[in-house]
Amino acid sequence: MKPIGADERTAAQEGSAHSDEQARPLVLELRKVTCAYEVGRAAISDVSFSVREGEILCLLGPSGCGKTTTLRVIAGFEPVVGGEVYLKGQLVSAPGVLLPTERRRVGMVFQEYALFPHLRVSENIAFGLRDLPSVQRETQVHAMLAMTGLTGLERRYPHELSGGQQQRVALARALVQKPVVLLLDEPFSNLDPDMTRKMREDVHDLLRRTKTTAILVTHDHEEAFAMADRVAVLNNGCLEQFDTPETIYHTPSTPFVADFVGQADFIPGTIANGKVLTEIGEFPNQGGYQGGASVVVMVRPDDIHILPVEHSGARILARQFRGSENLYTISLPSGRVVHSSETSTSVFPVGAPVELQIVATHTVLFERKQTQELGA
Amino acid sequence: MICAPLMYIVYLALSADSSVWSRLWNTRIPELLFNTVSLAVSVSAGTFVLGVSLAWLVVRYNFLGRQVWEWALVLPLAMPTYVLAYVYTYLLGAGGPVEQAWQIWAGPEGRVFSPHSYAGATLVMTLDTFPFVYLLTRAALLNFNLSYEEVARVCGASRLRRMLTVTLPLLRPAIVAGLSLVILYVVSDFGAVSLLRFQTFTYAVYQQITGRYDQTAAGVLSLLLVLFALIFLVIERWFRERSRFYQTTGRYRVPARKPCGPLGTGLITLYMVVVFGIAFGLPALLLIHWSVSAVAEGAVDVRFLGFMRNSVFLSGLAATCALLIGTPLAYLASRWPSRLNVLCLQAAYAGYVLPGPVGALALLVLFSHLAPFWYGTAVVLIVAYIVHFLPAGLQTMEPALQQVTPNLEEAARSLGLGPVRTFRETTLPLVQGGFVAAWVLMFLQCMKELPATLLLRPVGFDTLAVRVWLEASEEYYKLAAPSALLIVIMTLPALLLLVSKDWRAA
Numbered sequence: 001m002k003p004i005g006a007d008e009r010t011a012a013q014e015g016s017a018h019s020d021e022q023a024r025p026l027v028l029e030l031r032k033v034t035c036a037y038e039v040g041r042a043a044i045s046d047v048s049f050s051v052r053e054g055e056i057l058c059l060l061g062p063s064g065c066g067k068t069t070t071l072r073v074i075a076g077f078e079p080v081v082g083g084e085v086y087l088k089g090q091l092v093s094a095p096g097v098l099l100p101t102e103r104r105r106v107g108m109v110f111q112e113y114a115l116f117p118h119l120r121v122s123e124n125i126a127f128g129l130r131d132l133p134s135v136q137r138e139t140q141v142h143a144m145l146a147m148t149g150l151t152g153l154e155r156r157y158p159h160e161l162s163g164g165q166q167q168r169v170a171l172a173r174a175l176v177q178k179p180v181v182l183l184l185d186e187p188f189s190n191l192d193p194d195m196t197r198k199m200r201e202d203v204h205d206l207l208r209r210t211k212t213t214a215i216l217v218t219h220d221h222e223e224a225f226a227m228a229d230r231v232a233v234l235n236n237g238c239l240e241q242f243d244t245p246e247t248i249y250h251t252p253s254t255p256f257v258a259d260f261v262g263q264a265d266f267i268p269g270t271i272a273n274g275k276v277l278t279e280i281g282e283f284p285n286q287g288g289y290q291g292g293a294s295v296v297v298m299v300r301p302d303d304i305h306i307l308p309v310e311h312s313g314a315r316i317l318a319r320q321f322r323g324s325e326n327l328y329t330i331s332l333p334s335g336r337v338v339h340s341s342e343t344s345t346s347v348f349p350v351g352a353p354v355e356l357q358i359v360a361t362h363t364v365l366f367e368r369k370q371t372q373e374l375g376a
Numbered sequence: 377m378i379c380a381p382l383m384y385i386v387y388l389a390l391s392a393d394s395s396v397w398s399r400l401w402n403t404r405i406p407e408l409l410f411n412t413v414s415l416a417v418s419v420s421a422g423t424f425v426l427g428v429s430l431a432w433l434v435v436r437y438n439f440l441g442r443q444v445w446e447w448a449l450v451l452p453l454a455m456p457t458y459v460l461a462y463v464y465t466y467l468l469g470a471g472g473p474v475e476q477a478w479q480i481w482a483g484p485e486g487r488v489f490s491p492h493s494y495a496g497a498t499l500v501m502t503l504d505t506f507p508f509v510y511l512l513t514r515a516a517l518l519n520f521n522l523s524y525e526e527v528a529r530v531c532g533a534s535r536l537r538r539m540l541t542v543t544l545p546l547l548r549p550a551i552v553a554g555l556s557l558v559i560l561y562v563v564s565d566f567g568a569v570s571l572l573r574f575q576t577f578t579y580a581v582y583q584q585i586t587g588r589y590d591q592t593a594a595g596v597l598s599l600l601l602v603l604f605a606l607i608f609l610v611i612e613r614w615f616r617e618r619s620r621f622y623q624t625t626g627r628y629r630v631p632a633r634k635p636c637g638p639l640g641t642g643l644i645t646l647y648m649v650v651v652f653g654i655a656f657g658l659p660a661l662l663l664i665h666w667s668v669s670a671v672a673e674g675a676v677d678v679r680f681l682g683f684m685r686n687s688v689f690l691s692g693l694a695a696t697c698a699l700l701i702g703t704p705l706a707y708l709a710s711r712w713p714s715r716l717n718v719l720c721l722q723a724a725y726a727g728y729v730l731p732g733p734v735g736a737l738a739l740l741v742l743f744s745h746l747a748p749f750w751y752g753t754a755v756v757l758i759v760a761y762i763v764h765f766l767p768a769g770l771q772t773m774e775p776a777l778q779q780v781t782p783n784l785e786e787a788a789r790s791l792g793l794g795p796v797r798t799f800r801e802t803t804l805p806l807v808q809g810g811f812v813a814a815w816v817l818m819f820l821q822c823m824k825e826l827p828a829t830l831l832l833r834p835v836g837f838d839t840l841a842v843r844v845w846l847e848a849s850e851e852y853y854k855l856a857a858p859s860a861l862l863i864v865i866m867t868l869p870a871l872l873l874l875v876s877k878d879w880r881a882a
Contacts, residue, residue: 075526075530077526100529101530102530105532108527110527112523114521114523116542116545116546118546127527128530128531128532173527
């Protein structure tokens with residue numbers, strides 16, 4: 001059961017975040033940015049979003065969607081063919097304008113970390129501090145080492161470190177310069193899965209403590225939800241949605257987003273009498289569609305509950321035990337398949353007839369032809 | 377058996393009377409040491425500049441004909457040092473074309489530097505060995521992860537600082553490995569220094585054996601030479617090992633090539649034409665020209681065919697024997713790497729630190745003591761070839777064997793094949809390519825081998841390489857050309873085979 005209060009809390013959070021935002025200045029702004037590696041084939045087109053000081057933003061999307069390109073545009077590695085990029089109010093990229101990377105004061109952590117293999121840990125971290133007097137440099141490097149938990153490793157070479165340690169060095173090297181904005185390109189993809197969770201928490205904590213504005217690129221929605229204040233979902237070089245993680249999950253603006261950020265079933269229905277009629281019940285017509293229109297309703301597994309009954313057209317097709325929940329696959333009389341998430345202890349036999357209960361608090365509707373490209 | 381020559385050299389040198397040591401120490405050694413070291417230093421400097429700059433241009437810039445130049449710059453390796461040296465004794469010699477051209481400008485008293493000098497030896501060796509540095513630097517640059525330079529940019533480093541503190545240091549292992557190969561080549565080279573009459577250790581060892589018949593003195597000089605070569609072999613290994621850490625694994629992006637305008641293309645092409653021309657193009661044209669007129673004069677006669685037969689017979693036999701000896705060594709070491717098996721394999725590499733004349737000296741003395749009835753026959757020569765070139769063959773055979781995982785053989789065994797059939801039907805077809813390559817490499821190395829052949833050949837049994845050297849030392853340029861050209865042409869496929877193996881993958 002999903003309590004109604006959950007949504008109220010979400011709304012409350014949004015409200016507070018909103019008022020907080022007004023106080024904090026914009027650090028980065030993209031206005032209708034278009035970037036093309038080859039003429040006529042845009043890698044990203046008309047992408048607009050902004051980041052406020054101290055905020056963590058995730059660029060989320062499948063591989064090849066343009067999220068890394070967006071990051072490289074912000075870093076100044078790629079010129080833009082349309083739109084503008086502002087960094088702390090200064091125009092840094094526009095057609096014909098390109099402030100070189102070395103003068104942007106951005107920090108970057110690469111996917112494979114790119115630690116200089118010929119330099120020790122402390123030399124790697126100090127690489128960007130050349131202009132400081134050596135005493136000051138030393139102090140800052142030491143403070144950074146302590147903050148990232150690397151004390152004692154400063155004399156090592158990168159190949160003598162574990163993956164997690166290498167990542168911390170890469171982070172320390174970027175953070176020690178106090179960048180205007182920190183860019184992280186799939187920072188956790190080279191780590192072991194059990195290491196990833198711990199590093200996510202550590203990095204999140206570190207970014208908060210240093211009040212760093214950060215942009216993180218990832219293809220993993222769980223990572224984006226865990227880390228981000230706001231998420232920008234990209235697909236085929238276009239920005240599909242830019243919102244808080246909660247909004248993106250519960251009220252996705254396109255079928256692509258709905259499908260990408262979690263398990264979703266799309267149930268076809270038609271509008272009649274101001275309601276959406278579907279195989280599994282009626283839904284309010286929140287999209288304001290005309291009567292007779294063909295639509296689909298998006299439902300998530302946690303919106304559907306099942307009850308075993310004597311007779312029903314719907315049956316349990318399979319059960320997947322996931323530790324904290326049981327995910328049931330249910331076949332409807334029409335042959336369509338939907339999913340339901342039940343508590344860890346609710347175990348029903350496969351093949352049992354069940355009744356569906358829909359407990360969605362808000363209905364997400366799309367036009368039917370929109371979802372056809374997803375194959376739903 | 378493989379190690380015996382090396383041990384014997386050590387024994388010979390250490391058992392030498394102290395008076396021999398002190399005499400040599402007071403007369404020859406300082407001069408030889410100075411000559412060898414200074415030649416190594418100047419050739420390293422030359423190959424560094426040429427190799428690194430050329431590699432940088434072909435990897436980082438895009439210009440017309442780049443792919444052709446990328447390949448062409450390897451070709452000088454196909455020219456044995458004695459061939460290049462002999463071409464240059466003609467070009468730079470008194471009354472040669474370069475002097476004549478110079479005199480048009482500088483007047484009839486104008487002189488160019490003599491090829492029989494430090495400068496001449498440096499020039500020839502540099503032109504012949506710069507592809508080592510070029511190849512290794514090019515491979516390292518192609519493997520270079522652009523992220524390193526981008527990180528440096530993010531850290532606010534300027535273009536110059538990026539090159540000095542990031543790019544060049546990351547190329548260092550590759551460059552040093554290349555330079556070590558060059559130095560190893562220089563100190564063990566006999567052909568060029570003997571034709572240019574420049575006194576280095578190899579040439580002195582040869583003179584001690586043939587001119588003075590002083591085997592003890594030759595042994596002493598050899599030991600020093602071996603030690604010298606050993607140092608650079610160790611350095612090369614060490615840096616290759618290190619360069620592993622400098623390579624990025626997983627996904628990374630390669631820097632884009634910078635397009636060049638017409639002016640840039642023109643300048644780069646001019647540079648490539650000059651380097652390639654003097655290192656390979658011009659000598660090759662000259663050889664062809666001489667060969668044509670030599671053939672017209674009837675130089676390619678029955679005798680010439682005889683030399684060819686000798687060369688092919690000796691090289692073929694040596695390569696086949698080496699393959700037969702090498703197979704169990706490589707197989708045992710890759711399947712059951714017990715300490716003894718690995719030691720056997722390592723011992724076979726000892727041939728690397730035995731420059732031609734030194735190995736020849738050891739075998740000369742060994743055979744005359746132990747098996748005098750074989751002394752002066754082709755057997756000694758074949759043993760010398762095997763000792764010298766087995767390491768190169770093993771280097772090709774070992775990876776081929778390692779590619780065949782034991783699982784494959786186990787799968788064959790589990791399907792009911794006996795050990796012999798397993799080897800014949802599973803292992804052999806898979807390693808065939810590598811073994812053929814190893815045979816070809818060893819065969820062609822033997823074809824161009826000079827010093828050991830000179831010292832150990834049976835009386836009157838000349839090979840192509842020996843003819844080139846004999847003819848060239850007498851300054852019969854035209855007579856030497858057909859043999860030299862034949863060697864160069866035959867070496868080309870082996871070179872391409874060697875290079876193409878890790879051309880893009882490198």
